[in-house]
Amino acid sequence: MNEQRTDILGMLAEGKITAKEAERLIAALERDQPPAASSPDARPKGKAKYLRLMVDTLDETGEPGRINVRVPLQLLRAGVQLAALIPPQALDRANAKLNDSGVPFDLTRLKPEQLQALVEHLDEMTLEVDQPDAKVRVFCE
Amino acid sequence: MPQLVTVRVNRPDRRPIRTWVPVFPIMLVLSPVVVLAALAAAVACLVYRVSVMRALGTGWRIVSALPGTRFDIEHGRTGVLVAIR
Incomplete structure (x- = not known):
């Protein structure tokens, strides 16, 4: 999951997505995280x-x-x-x-x-x- | 309070035995024996000067805490499972 989070932050840094979109994607990642x-x-x-x-x-x-x-x-x-x-x-x-x-x-x-x-x-x-x-x-x- | 006890016995070269024991109906059938056992326990408490109510309360708490207990023992193709739900 950390890798995907880094990718999202990378896209944000490159300006491919907005901060709001990045926030939404990270929230979706956390939702999809399997139970421990x-x-x-x-x-x-x-x-x-x-x-x-x-x-x-x-x-x-x-x-x-x-x-x-x-x-x-x-x-x-x-x-x-x-x-x-x-x-x-x-x-x-x-x-x-x-x-x-x-x-x-x-x-x-x-x-x-x-x-x-x-x-x-x-x-x-x-x-x-x-x-x-x-x-x-x-x-x- | 336990509701169902599952017992599974695996034996080599034989069909496994799997039994589900519904606790409540069995307790109903055995209720005369249970009452006698409770009376015997009460007498034992009085003989050994132990509070009957406290002993019965502890016994009930133990029975109530049984659901979730599971014993699963396997050795090669032999195995026994007892699960209380």
């Missing part, structure tokens, strides 16, 4: 509705595998509220198990508001892993 492709770079910030997980793999036999998961962010927000419903005794048991597994993490200190804030900022996250036999992308769209 669904990519993490192309989408506007703060408008994400879905969390996407895309995995492309190639196993030892050369057979391709593909995982494509789309989860509404609204579902994550609702799921976060489940954290507030976990009984304290269950959290204590989970803490003990985590501790036994070498993860000294206190789940009782994790507040639903913090999880909510985490989900709110997910749309700024893009995770890409490139391996010769696998490619993983996690992003919001």
Whole structure:
């Protein structure tokens, strides 16, 4: 589109078209611009509705595998509220198990508001892993 | 609220299975079971001292947020797709 815009400006500079015609042509160009492709770079910030997980793999036999998961962010927000419903005794048991597994993490200190804030900022996250036999992308769209 | 669940299963050397599940009619048919499940959930909430209304509200929010969810897993000529609309 930049090329066409340059052409229009060139014609204007050469006097082949008037400023008004140039303005109309540029406006028409902008109207005809195709919608942005669904990519993490192309989408506007703060408008994400879905969390996407895309995995492309190639196993030892050369057979391709593909995982494509789309989860509404609204579902994550609702799921976060489940954290507030976990009984304290269950959290204590989970803490003990985590501790036994070498993860000294206190789940009782994790507040639903913090999880909510985490989900709110997910749309700024893009995770890409490139391996010769696998490619993983996690992003919001 | 989900309205339609699409399930597609691709298997090698066999015809793919594609099923559309209308959620509302199924829920109507299963409503006695749903009521029983809700009652059991309410009793569990009371036993574990969790607010029943809050639990039901959260459950409803989760169900309402399901439309748009899509799981598509393929490996070679085998694949499973579950899409909720």
